[in-house]
Amino acid sequence: MTCLHHRSVVxxxxxxxxxxxxxAAGLHGHEPVFTQAVDSVLAHLGAEGEALRADWLAAVPAVPMDADSRSAPLLFAVDYAMGRLVESWGVRPAAYLGHSMGEFAAAALAGVFRLEDAVRLLWKRVQMQRTTPAGGMLAVAATQAELASYLGHxxxxxxxxxxxxTVLSGPEEPLRLVGEKLTADGRTFRRLASRTPYHSPALAPLVPETEALLGGVRLAAPRTPxxxxxxxxxLSEEEAVSPAFWAVQPTAxxxxxxxxxxxxxxGDRLLVEAGPSQSLTVLARGHEAVRSGRSAVVPTLPPRAMGPEADRRSVCAARERLLAAGAHLPQGTSGRDHSGTLPVDLPHS
Structure with a gap:
């Protein structure tokens, strides 16, 4: 016996x-909504956008994907385009949740930023980051409390x-020494694919100029939570329209x-990861609400580069899962209300 269980999409x-x-390169030229969204992002970068597209689609890019000039704008473009693609299937999310750069993409989708302003600010920040010391981030299998003695410098x-x-971030030499100490202590960690110490005080010098740039941008309350x-x-309306709120994010x-x-x-949620690598899917699967089956998580792209067909199969599988959850029911039918809630048949408990 089953009962109708409602999950809201995030x-x-x-x-x-x-x-x-x-x-997600396998979707370019194959999924029209995705293609148009990525091309719109890159078009706002002019000639640099053409170079970005060439590196993104190349088997061996001229500039590595880990370089900020590639990772930041292309990750933003893919996140933004995947959000547009999922919503083009008729999915009306109840909310967005982004991680780091993902929050910026979510803000563009929610209407906080006009797309052209978001792309311009992102590219300007990439250029400004070149003036800061090199560094990076370490993902460590430990709690914050367990890592207290590794912090400093x-x-x-x-x-x-x-x-x-827990992710540790900082300048290159202090971070290297922390890595050596983690190794000596037998702790499991890995270096993330970034050459910038995001979310650390190393980027604080960029805050004043970023805030000044944001002062000339039209900001709005999010259309979707x-x-x-x-x-x-x-996000409150006051935070959404505050240049200071967005300017300090790279240091927080x-x-x-x-x-x-x-x-x-x-509430019970259907979490849909609209972006590459399935990193948030893996994290969400560890939450008790997902483990218990009250909520669920759906990735839209493969966990790593597996070729164009894998990109397309992953998107098709995600679309089918959302269809099975009722995500394609038209607005106004009994299967969907206007809060982003979808009906899901679950075993009666």
């Missing part, structure tokens, strides 16, 4: 570290992704797990 957008060569907690998934991984709460820690926990406490 789109998840991954951030820095999720990028990889040819991420510019190394800070850059992200809390799960109870035992946007849960901020910097505050763990839905990403509190993804506490934010996800709050989102899943608010």
């Amino acid at each position: 789109l998840l957008f991954p951030g820095t570290g999720a990028q990889h060569a040819r991420m 510019g190394v800070v907690v850059g992200a809390v992704n799960a109870p035992r998934h 946007l849960h901020s991984a910097y505050t763990t709460k839905p 820690p990403v509190l993804f797990w506490p934010t996800l926990d709050q989102v899943l406490r608010d």
Whole structure:
């Protein structure tokens, strides 16, 4: 026997570290909505956008994907385009949740930023980051408390992704020494694909100029609720239109797990990761609400570069799962209300 169980859709957008060569490239020229959205982002970058597209679609890019000049704009473009693609299937999300760069893509989709302003600001920030010292991030299988003794000399907690998934961020030499200490202590960690110490004080010198740039941009309240991984709460109108709020994000820690926990406490959810690598899908699967079956998570792209056909199969599988969940029912039918709720048949408990 089954009963009708309602889950609201939340789109998840991954951030820095999720990028990889040819991420979602198999969809370009194959999925019209995705193609148009990516091309719109790159068009706002002019000649640089053409170079970005060439590297993205190349088997061997001229500039590596880990370089900020490639990872930041292309990850934004893929996140944004995947969000557009999922919504083109008739899915009307109840909320967005982005990780790091993913929150910026979510804000563009939610109408906080006009697309052209978001792309211009993103590219300007990439250029400004070239003036900061090199650094990076380490993902460590440990709690914040367990890593307290490793902090200092510019190394800070850059992200809390799960109870035992903490990211440390900082300048290159102090971070290298922390890596040596982690190895000596037998702790499991890996270096993330970034050459910039995101979410650390190393980027603080960029805040004043970024805030000044944002002062000339039209900002608006989100059309769709946007849960901020910097505050763990839905973005308020005051925060959405505040240049200071957006300017300090590269220096502030990403509190993804506490934010996800709050989102899943608010109701049963169908989490849809609209971006590459399935990193947020893996994290969400560890949450009790997903493990118990009350909520569920659907990735839209493969976990790594697996070729064009794998990209297309993954998108088709995600579309089918959302169809099975009722995501394609037209607005106004009994299967969907206007809050982003979808009907899902689950075993009666």
